[in-house]
Amino acid sequence: MTHGSGAxxxxxxxxxxxxxxxxxxxxxxxxxxxxxVALTIFEPPRYFEAMLRGRRATExxxxxxxxxxxxxxxxxxxxxxxxxxxxxxxxxxxxxALRRLLYCGEWIQSHALHIYLLHAxxxxxxxxxxxxxxxxxxxxxxxxxxxxxxxxIMEVVGGRAIHPVNVRVGGFYRAPAPExxxxxxxxxxxxxxxxxxxxxxxxxxxxxxxDGQYRFVALRSTGRYPIESGRVASSxxxxxxxxxxxxxxxxxxxxxxxALHARLDGRLDxxxxxxxxxxxxxxxxxxxxxxxxxxxGLGPVCANPFRSIVVRAVELVFACEEALRLIAEYEPPEPxxxxxxxxxxxxxxxxxxxxxxxxxxxxxDEAGVILTARIVPPTSQNQLTIESDLRRVAxxxxxxxxxxLAWRCEQAVRNHDPCISCAAHFLDVTxxxx
Amino acid sequence: xxxxxxxLAVWKxxxxxxxQLSLLDCEDELLAIAxxxxxxxxxxxxxxxxxxxxxxxLVEGSITTATDAGRIREIRRSSRRLITIGACASAGxxxxxxxxxQDGSYVDAVYAHPEYISSLASSTPISAHVPVDLELQGCxxxxxxxxxxxTAELVGRKAVIPSHSVCQECKGRxxxxxxxxxxTACLGPVTRAGCGALCPSIGRGCFGCFGPSEGAxxxxxxxxxxxxxxxxxxxxxxxxxxxVGNPLFGDEAVALARSGDPTPPDREGQP
Numbered sequence: 001m002t003h004g005s006g007a008x009x010x011x012x013x014x015x016x017x018x019x020x021x022x023x024x025x026x027x028x029x030x031x032x033x034x035x036x037v038a039l040t041i042f043e044p045p046r047y048f049e050a051m052l053r054g055r056r057a058t059e060x061x062x063x064x065x066x067x068x069x070x071x072x073x074x075x076x077x078x079x080x081x082x083x084x085x086x087x088x089x090x091x092x093x094x095x096x097a098l099r100r101l102l103y104c105g106e107w108i109q110s111h112a113l114h115i116y117l118l119h120a121x122x123x124x125x126x127x128x129x130x131x132x133x134x135x136x137x138x139x140x141x142x143x144x145x146x147x148x149x150x151x152x153i154m155e156v157v158g159g160r161a162i163h164p165v166n167v168r169v170g171g172f173y174r175a176p177a178p179e180x181x182x183x184x185x186x187x188x189x190x191x192x193x194x195x196x197x198x199x200x201x202x203x204x205x206x207x208x209x210x211d212g213q214y215r216f217v218a219l220r221s222t223g224r225y226p227i228e229s230g231r232v233a234s235s236x237x238x239x240x241x242x243x244x245x246x247x248x249x250x251x252x253x254x255x256x257x258x259a260l261h262a263r264l265d266g267r268l269d270x271x272x273x274x275x276x277x278x279x280x281x282x283x284x285x286x287x288x289x290x291x292x293x294x295x296x297g298l299g300p301v302c303a304n305p306f307r308s309i310v311v312r313a314v315e316l317v318f319a320c321e322e323a324l325r326l327i328a329e330y331e332p333p334e335p336x337x338x339x340x341x342x343x344x345x346x347x348x349x350x351x352x353x354x355x356x357x358x359x360x361x362x363x364x365d366e367a368g369v370i371l372t373a374r375i376v377p378p379t380s381q382n383q384l385t386i387e388s389d390l391r392r393v394a395x396x397x398x399x400x401x402x403x404x405l406a407w408r409c410e411q412a413v414r415n416h417d418p419c420i421s422c423a424a425h426f427l428d429v430t431x432x433x434x
Numbered sequence: 435x436x437x438x439x440x441x442l443a444v445w446k447x448x449x450x451x452x453x454q455l456s457l458l459d460c461e462d463e464l465l466a467i468a469x470x471x472x473x474x475x476x477x478x479x480x481x482x483x484x485x486x487x488x489x490x491x492l493v494e495g496s497i498t499t500a501t502d503a504g505r506i507r508e509i510r511r512s513s514r515r516l517i518t519i520g521a522c523a524s525a526g527x528x529x530x531x532x533x534x535x536q537d538g539s540y541v542d543a544v545y546a547h548p549e550y551i552s553s554l555a556s557s558t559p560i561s562a563h564v565p566v567d568l569e570l571q572g573c574x575x576x577x578x579x580x581x582x583x584x585t586a587e588l589v590g591r592k593a594v595i596p597s598h599s600v601c602q603e604c605k606g607r608x609x610x611x612x613x614x615x616x617x618t619a620c621l622g623p624v625t626r627a628g629c630g631a632l633c634p635s636i637g638r639g640c641f642g643c644f645g646p647s648e649g650a651x652x653x654x655x656x657x658x659x660x661x662x663x664x665x666x667x668x669x670x671x672x673x674x675x676x677x678v679g680n681p682l683f684g685d686e687a688v689a690l691a692r693s694g695d696p697t698p699p700d701r702e703g704q705p
Binding site (some may be wrong): 015016017018020021022042043044045046047050051055056062063066067068069070113117118121127128129130133137141144145147148151159160161162163165166168173174410419 | 446447448449450451452453454455456458459461462464465468473477478479480481482498499501502527528529531532535557573574629632633636637638641643668671675676
């Protein structure tokens with residue numbers, strides 16, 4: 001809702017909907033100029049870093065999964081990588097491939113959720129997907145079908161769609177049988193076709209023209225679109241190991257704002273997530289995804305946050321195609337996990353959660369007990385950039401009536417698929433103004 | 435025409451979103467549910483908001499701030515039936531570990547400026563604040579059980595939710611007992627059924643996602659775990675996760691931690 005008249009105008013949305021977790025936004029306008037913006041988190045903090053102290057490093061994947069029910073695999077994978085880094089453990093390529101397949105399931109489930117249930121209703125003027133289904137039931141059913149396929153992969157590989165149980169440091173408890181994995185191919189082929197339809201569908205939406213002027217940060221690994229591993233790259237030439245990157249990201253706890261804001265080298269804000277991954281890695285996409293992007297006029301880099309829905313749809317095609325490739329090449333890892341021998345040390349793990357780069361760092365003692373933990377989720381890295389977007393989008397849309405301006409601002413936040421539940425495990429909930 | 439459908443509201447407190455995601459994960463039933471009930475409040479799903487009262491409120495998450503303690507009382511007043519979904523709402527969740535920490539140590543560990551933080555020292559279940567009509571257990575809840583609860587509410591009957599242990603689910607699916615045959619630490623004997631005994635079926639001991647089963651005897655299980663070579667510290671950790679806020683698991687975790695020696699090297703994954 002909005003209030004005020006004349007020179008002062010305040011746009012405030014209390015209780016942002018269609019995002020994961022609880023937040024609100026506020027835009028202050030004075031004399032036709034956006035003066036202040038804030039994305040506020042009122043999700044209560046849960047203190048995961050503190051809870052992890054004194055726990056076994058081998059418990060980290062299951063405990064940190066509970067930070068987010070939408071992207072538990074991302075937490076499990078970054079946790080495993082960090083502990084394996086500290087212990088100096090390598091894993092078999094077949095284990096890495098199975099992790100990538102599980103992660104594809106999460107990307108498919110999460111991207112389908114965001115595109116169809118959280119984001120598309122904005123472009124079509126609907127309050128939610130139920131209203132959207134009244135206009136176009138086939139579209140919503142298509143989205144739910146894709147989402148179901150993502151969940152199916154997580155059930156077959158991970159044992160459960162939300163908080164999978166089959167992941168452990170070193171690999172898996174059990175490698176699924178070849179026939180169980182092969183049975184995923186048929187639904188995945190349908191999901192890939194539906195994902196191609198999705199690209200065409202969202203490619204036809206009326207999308208505002210905005211240039212986000214982002215500094216993109218994403219993983220990069222030669223020959224592969226990044227999911228479960230890679231070095232950290234940026235659009236202005238950064239090339240760092242996850243450990244080096246973690247050293248360079250500084251989080252600030254500031255009273256005026258809502259959060260621990262992440263900055264690179266202490267000063268630069270940046271964006272992670274689909275737009276960043278795509279800008280830094282679109283050349284690595286398989287032909288079917290590149291063609292789908294080209295068909296809707298998407299170039300190799302996209303800096304329009306409203307067009308992120310198209311990039312997410314292209315990534316959906318990629319994740320289905322990649323899962324099909326992994327299934328075709330699947331060989332059960334034997335044994336399903338590497339041996340785990342604790343030693344004292346520090347380890348860092350970074351992977352690409354559906355909504356962006358997620359890194360964990362643990363300091364472990366010689367018995368394998370966690371001394372300190374640091375977890376930096378994508379939404380806290382993106383928060384400064386989301387606020388910049390809010391400022392830019394609100395300024396460009398000041399001519400809109402109040403209710404439409406508020407909706408446009410909400411959409412500017414939803415463009416980045418923020419996961420407030422993730423971020424709030426260490427975000428402050430108080431905004432001090434004045 | 436007046437909308438005569440019953441109204442459903444979904445609310446969130448301190449949690450991971452996973453249990454309300456379970457509702458959106460009902461891909462085959464979601465549009466049918468949205469036809470049978472009027473979804474009046476579900477922030478994760480819709481911009482639309484309908485004022486209460488509500489016929490059924492599903493509540494996810496635990497109470498960790500004074501503001502939330504007030505909010506749940508308002509929700510109770512505007513809800514004919516209030517059902518908690520998941521370990522956080524029903525037992526305080528894994529964040530209830532803070533109930534066992536010394537004052538302030540958790541905030542200090544995470545924040546540079548603890549003075550900006552306004553949260554309670556405890557994480558408590560919804561039932562510690564208001565009367566609850568039904569508690570659906572699990573971390574996360576089971577999608578099938580959620581559908582059963584919604585269906586039962588719609589027709590006005592009692593939901594059929596098992597209260598026996600995971601052990602019986604293992605017997606039902608023919609899984610060989612890991613505790614007896616391999617000495618694997620397993621909470622199956624004291625954990626409520628609902629997951630379908632997922633972990634034992636992949637060779638992993640149960641780690642208690644659904645909380646204590648009816649008549650659970652954690653002490654007897656602890657004795658067995660210690661006899662089998664599990665250290666008191668590790669047995670304590672096993673009880674101190676998603677249901678540490680339930681006294682049956684929490685008290686046992688504390689008793690084991692007090693009885694034990696410092697943690698020896700991790701043996702997981704070693705021959």
